[in-house]
Amino acid sequence: MSILLEIKGRTMKGKSLGRSIGFPTLNIAYGGEMSGVFVGKVFLNNEEHFAAINLGSRPTIDNKKHLCEVHLLAWGGNVSEGTEIRVELLEKIREIQKFQNFEKLKEQISRDVEYAKHFANF
Numbered sequence: 001m002s003i004l005l006e007i008k009g010r011t012m013k014g015k016s017l018g019r020s021i022g023f024p025t026l027n028i029a030y031g032g033e034m035s036g037v038f039v040g041k042v043f044l045n046n047e048e049h050f051a052a053i054n055l056g057s058r059p060t061i062d063n064k065k066h067l068c069e070v071h072l073l074a075w076g077g078n079v080s081e082g083t084e085i086r087v088e089l090l091e092k093i094r095e096i097q098k099f100q101n102f103e104k105l106k107e108q109i110s111r112d113v114e115y116a117k118h119f120a121n122f
Helices: 102-119
Strands: 005-010 026-029 036-044 047-056 067-072 084-094
Touching (some): 084 102
Antiparallel strands (some): 005 084, 036 047, 036 084, 047 067
16 A cells, blocks of 8 residues: 655644534645645554544635644544644545535545445455
8 A cells, every 4th residue: 555645743723623513623734736635654652553544625614724734533622732643645535615504514425434434355
């Protein structure tokens, strides 16, 4: 399995929008050109986790901030702000798109997470 891109960074506080719809994320700054929704791996505290990852802007929310937003597929813990993580993008699921409302975004995130779980054999 080849790695499309590797990103390293420290987690930063977000607005907890993902958490509010059932998909909490770890967020790190990202200023690169690549964007989309991906399946990937995250290395956190010497552990490897599969994840669904949004990389780039968030057109349904604010269309400004470029982030790497990571939803760990099997995680129930908390991560302190400033924790260093490494993200490996493994497969692109889709392009970033703007949804007509937050509910449509939530439905698509559910499909993205299901795809990532299938990819990871969950």
